[in-house]
Amino acid sequence: MAGLQPVRELAMPLGSNHQQPLPELSVTKIILLLLLLIAAIQVIKPLGWPGLKKRADAWKLVAGVVGVTFVSVILSALFQGL
Numbered sequence: 001m002a003g004l005q006p007v008r009e010l011a012m013p014l015g016s017n018h019q020q021p022l023p024e025l026s027v028t029k030i031i032l033l034l035l036l037l038i039a040a041i042q043v044i045k046p047l048g049w050p051g052l053k054k055r056a057d058a059w060k061l062v063a064g065v066v067g068v069t070f071v072s073v074i075l076s077a078l079f080q081g082l
Contacts, residue, residue, distance in 0.1 A: 028072040035065045 039061035041047065046055050 028068065031068055032065055035061055035068065039065070 038047070039058045042052055042058040042061060043055055046053060046057070051057065051060060
């Protein structure tokens with residue numbers, strides 16, 4: 001099976017000798033994007049969820065995004081050597 005190439009090389013355009021790294025999409029980034037999207041929706045039209053009755057309550061969602069970011073950075077730094 002020496003003639004088989006990895007799937008990554010098959011997807012490259014012909015004549016391309018360099019490999020571009022694929023962007024890393026982690027669960028943390030997905031959660032951050034989702035929370036920011038919900039915060040933007042809250043500013044446009046209040047969601048009416050408990051604690052999010054007014055447009056001005058979007059700061060609570062943004063504070064959650066910042067908190068998730070800090071926790072993910074700390075956890076990734078702690079477990080980087082493992």
